[in-house]
Amino acid sequence: MQEDSATARDRRLDLEADCGQCFGLCCVALPFTRSADFAIDKDAGKPCPNLRTDSRCGIHTELRQKGFTGCTVYDCFGAGQKVSQITFGGQDWRAGTGERARQMFDVFPVVRQLHELLRYLEEALTLPAAQPLHADLRHALDDTERLTRRTPEELGELDVGAHRQQVNVLLLRTSELMRAGVGRGKKKDRRGADLVGARLKGADLRGADLRGAYLIAADLTGADLRGADLIGADLRDTDLTDADLTGAFFLTQPQLNAARGSAGTKLPGSLTRPGHWSAQH
Incomplete structure (x- = not known):
């Protein structure tokens, strides 16, 4: 219940x-x-x-x-x-x-x-x-x-x-x-990974474990993050332009506020698109 x-x-x-x-x-x-x-x-x-x-x-x-x-x-x-x-x-x-x-x-x-x-x-x-x-x-x-x-x-x-x-x-x-029911094949374990500045444009990260990952200034443009665990992930200056975070969980508003995004970024329904994103694109 x-x-x-x-x-x-x-x-x-x-x-x-x-x-x-x-x-x-x-x-x-x-x-x-x-x-x-x-x-x-x-x-x-x-x-x-x-x-x-x-x-x-x-x-x-x-x-x-x-x-x-x-x-x-x-x-x-x-x-x-x-x-x-x-x-x-x-x-x-x-x-x-x-x-x-x-x-x-x-x-x-x-x-x-x-x-x-x-x-x-x-x-x-x-x-x-x-x-x-x-x-x-x-x-x-x-x-x-x-x-x-x-x-x-x-x-x-x-x-x-x-x-x-x-x-x-x-x-x-x-x-x-x-994450068990998201995507296909072996789930991507990026827990605590150092992905600072990583080029992950268009990456398939469905159901990925990104707990505590360092994604500072990473390029996640158009990445598929549906159903990903983002608890504690460092998203400072991460580019989420047109990324799909539908169903991503343990994602907080402060994390989004620290990132960059666009009108095309898809967010979980409980979170708000940061106002400064519109000024970036």
């Missing part, structure tokens, strides 16, 4: 970033390194100079032009408002003690990892091929959600890596079930 649609919809809302309910945690807690993604260096726990006193970004509409592309491809999956409004009960890091602020900054990345897992588990529960695992997936989702609601002290001591490994076993089994 698949998850009730109303329940799934509520979970999706919880996993969407609501910056109006957050205290700009990603702009303070996380470090920046001067690069193609960020115009400046910034230490963890230090507010970005573009962060306004109302916790909004002062250059939000000009991030790409100002050299902060990395901000446009980041998503907390709703962890920001969870930590701000639930874990710390609506207490702004500016108003508390320095120790309390540091605790908030330490907890935020932990909850963000848990919310990312929730995002994948939620998607897995919508996949018909994964039906044999739905009971286990729901159990893992409930356990992960409970972890996100622990106290700051408990979250600070949580071995989130161990929990990720447990959930990953289920996600791997989900991937195997999903």
Whole structure:
């Protein structure tokens, strides 16, 4: 039995970033390194100079032009408002003690990892091929959600890596079930592969395992990625012009935002075509 649609919809809302309910945690807690993604260096726990006193970004509409592309491809999956409004009960890091602020900054990345897992588990529960695992997936989702609601002290001591490994076993089994019925012949195992700058124009990657693959600046123009597993794949500057990602799974909006594409790129129905793609073609 698949998850009730109303329940799934509520979970999706919880996993969407609501910056109006957050205290700009990603702009303070996380470090920046001067690069193609960020115009400046910034230490963890230090507010970005573009962060306004109302916790909004002062250059939000000009991030790409100002050299902060990395901000446009980041998503907390709703962890920001969870930590701000639930874990710390609506207490702004500016108003508390320095120790309390540091605790908030330490907890935020932990909850963000848990919310990312929730995002994948939620998607897995919508996949018909994964039906044999739905009971286990729901159990893992409930356990992960409970972890996100622990106290700051408990979250600070949580071995989130161990929990990720447990959930990953289920996600791997989900991937195997999903890819089993896609394409013909031996499935392409590109898990963790170094495909930086690879020329894969028109490649048949149906049902491929691209988990954690490095596809930075790769040419996937017109490639067939139907039913491919893209969890954790690095798609920064990947050319997805006219590629077919229909049925690709564990693909997130931040990954798409980091790539290049066109009006001819076919996407899973749950994802949105990035606005900057239209400016590229």
